[in-house]
Amino acid sequence: MPVFQELIHDVQGQAINVCSMFLLLSSFAIVAQRSLASCVSLYAMQSFFLGFTAMVVANASGVHHLYFAAALNFLIKAWLIPRILHRAVDRLNVKREVEPLVNIPSSLLICGGLMILALYFSQPIKQIGPLLTNDSLALGLAIVFIGCFIMISRRKLVTQIVGFLTVENGLFLLATAITYGMPLIVELGVFFDILVAALIFGVLLHRIQDTVESARPAESRFEEVGEVAP
């Protein structure tokens, strides 16, 4: 482990820092975004940076199954799930904007506050062991918080789904930060779960579109449908 400590100021440490910066920025961009399609594209970008971070961590730590997890990340989360969601958005034919409950500058400020909170919470854990990915701990926690905030503060079902997927990305980053990834079998299970969840969301959105005109859980007659999403 002390070897990793030396690496922190090395190229790999910096690469992880910059990657996780872009990861966090794309979460903030989802909060700031008004159109549903760009929300989904930003989620794809976020997953892409997550896969890249996992690759750098795999390279730096020598935990080779992380490469596999990163590849699955690129395939499923950066390509397949955004594709499903894009098709759902196209089908829904949503012209209206995201409809946040809190206006966008305030949401951004709240997310900034959540970031500070995450940093504060992760301080005691950070002191336990010197890891290469120490800083990703706070970032992962912040992304989980931001994802929860997206789910709470948006009316549209698609944005709530993106919020849920953001939470999952944050958890993946947390797992990478704390233990250099979970055992491969667990990760496979998680990826499969996420894929199935996204498929169900897609089907669900189509069904809602067929049954009622709007896909807004707060207004539709199927209120329980909205609550299934998270």
Added chain:
Amino acid sequence: MFGNICLIFLQMVVILGVSPFVVGLIRKVKAWLQCRKGPSVFQPYADLRKIFCKEAVIPSTTSWIFTITPYILFGSTLAAGLLVPAFFADMPLGFAGNIIALVYLLALGTFFLILAGLDAGSAFGGMGSSREALVASVTEPAMILSIFAIGLTAGSTNLNTIVHRTALFQGVTTDPAPHLLALGALFIVALAETGRVPVDNPATHLELTMIHEAMILDYSGRYLALVEWAASMKLLVFLSLLVNIFAPWGIAVEATAGAMTLGLVAYLVKVSALAVVIGILECTVAKLRLFRLSELLGAAFILALLAVIFFYMFRG
């Protein structure tokens, strides 16, 4: 001593001389992208000469603030320009003020311009002033916070030190993340402060949408020329700040003629490149609605805030 005075004089000549060129270059790039031929890059010089020769008309309703504002604006912007290292990393005036002084020198000019816009008592002037006040007050927190982030990574708020550290690869290479975030924030702030497209359209003649132009509607003759020149200098000051804080490579670190020439060439190339980027941006982005401005500037504030947080995270 004599050398220092020469340096200050040279910097003054560069700031005064290059600033109309930058404005002309941005216009030319926009013209090219719109498939027009566009006026020459040196057109702003001719415009300035023409306006200087014209008679100045002063509205009868105005007070002394109206006549003194162009001089204050021009003077404070030029002073700010002398604080920014342009082609030489050790400006002799560096002792006189740091990056915070620079921000408030520019704010002084803005403040007086707002007063002058109100002074004539015309409806458009007042509208422009109130909008400028809105933009200025929302950009300030973002700007100061991004400057703090830069100051923290460089360990100093003195511009000479910041540029030196970055030019000699001490600081950026150890934390690129806060630096990149602060760059994003400062770029948005620069667009807002100099009245470029997502915030204000410098080419517009529609009074209902303009901000900067609405404030200076009542100026004419040499007053107008000074205000216009100061506006282009402000743009150049922001461009120099961006290129020299975040990519100062090529800047003269020691006071030899060869290094200075190289620094000058590198400076011109970098500033022109950034001006081309702004020109392209102005062609691809639409002007934001006034009430959406707070979203863009709020994003700049968040970027700057994240830069500061990242600094503490990676260092702490």
